[in-house]
Amino acid sequence: MTSTKRLPAARTNALPRWTFTMLTIPSRVEFLARLLQSIAKLPSVDRIDIVVIFNAATGEEPLAIEQRIRAMAPTLPIRVYVNANEPSIGSGRRLQLSVCRTPLMAFLDDDLTLHGDIIGSIEKTLRKTPLGILGLPSYEEDSDTLFKPRESTPSVDVDGIRYMPVQGMFVAGYRRLFAEIGGFNPRRQFWGEWTELNLRMWRHGFPTGYVLGRGYLRHWHKAPESPTRNMAGREKHVLWGLMCTAMEYDAVSINEATDAFWRLAQDRYLTYSFGAQPSPKQLLASVLELMPKLSREWPDMNAFAEQARRHPFQFKPFEPLSETQVRSVLAHAQRAIHVFRPEEFSPAQNVATTEQVGWLRRIGRAIFGRAIPANPKRSRRP
Numbered sequence: 001m002t003s004t005k006r007l008p009a010a011r012t013n014a015l016p017r018w019t020f021t022m023l024t025i026p027s028r029v030e031f032l033a034r035l036l037q038s039i040a041k042l043p044s045v046d047r048i049d050i051v052v053i054f055n056a057a058t059g060e061e062p063l064a065i066e067q068r069i070r071a072m073a074p075t076l077p078i079r080v081y082v083n084a085n086e087p088s089i090g091s092g093r094r095l096q097l098s099v100c101r102t103p104l105m106a107f108l109d110d111d112l113t114l115h116g117d118i119i120g121s122i123e124k125t126l127r128k129t130p131l132g133i134l135g136l137p138s139y140e141e142d143s144d145t146l147f148k149p150r151e152s153t154p155s156v157d158v159d160g161i162r163y164m165p166v167q168g169m170f171v172a173g174y175r176r177l178f179a180e181i182g183g184f185n186p187r188r189q190f191w192g193e194w195t196e197l198n199l200r201m202w203r204h205g206f207p208t209g210y211v212l213g214r215g216y217l218r219h220w221h222k223a224p225e226s227p228t229r230n231m232a233g234r235e236k237h238v239l240w241g242l243m244c245t246a247m248e249y250d251a252v253s254i255n256e257a258t259d260a261f262w263r264l265a266q267d268r269y270l271t272y273s274f275g276a277q278p279s280p281k282q283l284l285a286s287v288l289e290l291m292p293k294l295s296r297e298w299p300d301m302n303a304f305a306e307q308a309r310r311h312p313f314q315f316k317p318f319e320p321l322s323e324t325q326v327r328s329v330l331a332h333a334q335r336a337i338h339v340f341r342p343e344e345f346s347p348a349q350n351v352a353t354t355e356q357v358g359w360l361r362r363i364g365r366a367i368f369g370r371a372i373p374a375n376p377k378r379s380r381r382p
Helices: 026-040 064-071 087-096 120-128 174-179 192-205 234-248 257-272 279-308 323-339 354-368
Strands: 018-024 046-053 078-082 105-106 113-117 133-135 139-140 145-150 156-158 161-163 172-175 209-210 217-220
Touching: 018 026, 018 087, 026 064, 046 064, 046 087, 046 145, 064 078, 064 172, 087 105, 087 174, 087 192, 105 120, 105 174, 120 133, 120 172, 120 209, 133 192, 156 323, 172 174, 192 209, 192 234, 234 257, 234 279, 257 279
Parallel strands: 018 046, 018 105, 046 078, 133 209, 139 217
Antiparallel strands: 105 172, 113 217, 133 172, 139 145, 156 161, 161 209
């Protein structure tokens, strides 16, 4: 009997490759399967590699875990890594970045599904705009209710991009740029890794934002053990993230420059972590429990803060952006982004298309007996 098993589509070498990478844990594998199956249906899926980090302590053999996850979407090229020694979100993020092999990558939450021309949408935007991080809109479950970007979050709209922090879920960008600005902060373990990375991206002169009206996500809220919704002990993780942010970015003093940080810390983050009326006793007890950890991390936090004072742009945590600030960072990014873009993203006038390459080679062989270089500026002298 002839097998009907689908094989992975042939790879297209003329276009840049992507890695889509996600963290997962045993209680969320049902949602991971749904995500992988939605990726398998995307246009241009033949250019996507999948990396799954199984972020949990386990006695199960890694090969068995990989086989089980690959079976969820047999047509996708999936690599699986088990992060069992220190399965925090922060360490999982660092592993995701370190094992990526492609110039372009996107970090995905495992409780999503993807819809529309995702690759076409983000590539068109990244070619046109010097973004450090690009996000896509998400909707609640199967409704028309927009989940992110939140309308209540301060933003600036310029030329079809909504400039603001991209808080996880789907974060696309350049592997080398993520690494160049320092990767994921080792002090963010279960909360705040994207908040801090977005801030650092802006301070290095690369904007972050959402492109709306093209590809989109659906966010399935019932996934268990979410660090922002229902994870046990999340209040201490949030408090720790806020403490680190204040100390690493000179936001300890309450003044006009740090007002946005303190307002959000009080009105949003502490409220959803400790309840609508956080008890002073509860807050003080949580701070005291974190003091030994703070003492251990203090030297590294001080060193980081010293480096942060030398960042080219001195945005404060949660600082609302003005259009003038956005355009200033865009101007810097326009000059600096080219070293991180894959070769295929070079301007059309400097890089020949695949069809042009073949035509030039045929003409060169016919006339000179050798192929004419497709991109003379990059060819070496004999």
